[in-house]
Amino acid sequence: MIGLTLEGITRRFPAEGPGETTEKTVLQDISLAIEPGAFVTVVGPSGVGKTTLLRIIAGLDHGFQGRVAWSENRQPKIGMVFQEPRLAPWLSVIDNLLLIAAPGARAEALDLLDLVELAGSENALPRQLSGGMQRRAALARALLAKPDLLLLDEPLISLDSTRAERLRSHLVGYWQARKPTIVMVTHDFVEAVELSSRVIALAPESGRIALDRTIPLPHPRRVTDPAEAALLDELRDLARDWPAPSHTTEEGEAAPRASNAAMRLLTI
Numbered sequence: 001m002i003g004l005t006l007e008g009i010t011r012r013f014p015a016e017g018p019g020e021t022t023e024k025t026v027l028q029d030i031s032l033a034i035e036p037g038a039f040v041t042v043v044g045p046s047g048v049g050k051t052t053l054l055r056i057i058a059g060l061d062h063g064f065q066g067r068v069a070w071s072e073n074r075q076p077k078i079g080m081v082f083q084e085p086r087l088a089p090w091l092s093v094i095d096n097l098l099l100i101a102a103p104g105a106r107a108e109a110l111d112l113l114d115l116v117e118l119a120g121s122e123n124a125l126p127r128q129l130s131g132g133m134q135r136r137a138a139l140a141r142a143l144l145a146k147p148d149l150l151l152l153d154e155p156l157i158s159l160d161s162t163r164a165e166r167l168r169s170h171l172v173g174y175w176q177a178r179k180p181t182i183v184m185v186t187h188d189f190v191e192a193v194e195l196s197s198r199v200i201a202l203a204p205e206s207g208r209i210a211l212d213r214t215i216p217l218p219h220p221r222r223v224t225d226p227a228e229a230a231l232l233d234e235l236r237d238l239a240r241d242w243p244a245p246s247h248t249t250e251e252g253e254a255a256p257r258a259s260n261a262a263m264r265l266l267t268i
């Protein structure tokens, strides 16, 4: 198991647009120690820098100030699921999975496709799948690589609520069995509180950490548990002034986000 430490991470992007001279700071002085085997969820409004933080941790963004250090002084094996699935369009789903897997991994790849509820789609080309299905294939591909650190950018967005519920439970089962360290980004507070061992909220404007809570509750969790309910209330209070995000449906169309997460927040 691998842990990581973020020390004073600050990310500024150059000014955009003619006449704009001020740099844009999206993350400011983010310092965190993430325990080996933790399941950390990062929440925050759209544009606050959640994806940027994942990209910095993944080593895909080098333009930041600060430091990322690993608990064992070695570069971990990192699996990342991006918001866009990034499957090779000319390869079938199973071949996309096997592209970066060890030889002889076909049976395991099929098991993982089953886990993400894509059994029977292994020979389809990515374009024959919906956006949500492609994202699930990308999740299976990341799991097959057996990463020490799994970085997930909204992996369950746009799924219908029943399927999302099942996949959450599969994801927790995978985490408990394998104990990779997970850092996940989500807009869904209930998802954050149901799944993770720690929730971190980033504040708009300042780009700093607004909330950092560990969740020492066993799984499966119930949102009616007082400790969970209290944390949800705290997150809702924080988010009162956040600009409304938008999301993408299973069919890949932009849709107003009056959907799952909001409904679930309202009904709990």
Ligand SMILES: Nc1ncnc2c1ncn2[C@@H]1O[C@H](COP(=O)(O)OP(=O)(O)OP(=O)(O)O)[C@@H](O)[C@H]1O
Binding pocket: 013, 014, 026, 044, 045, 046, 047, 048, 049, 050, 051, 052, 053, 245
């Ligand atoms: N390469 C870049 N150059 C300039 N600005 C960038 C770059 N990458 C990200 N940004 C800006 O940084 C901000 C944070 O982007 P990021 O994608 O990390 O936000 P986010 O919190 O993940 O948003 P969302 O929830 O909508 O995915 C955005 O305003 C974005 O436009």
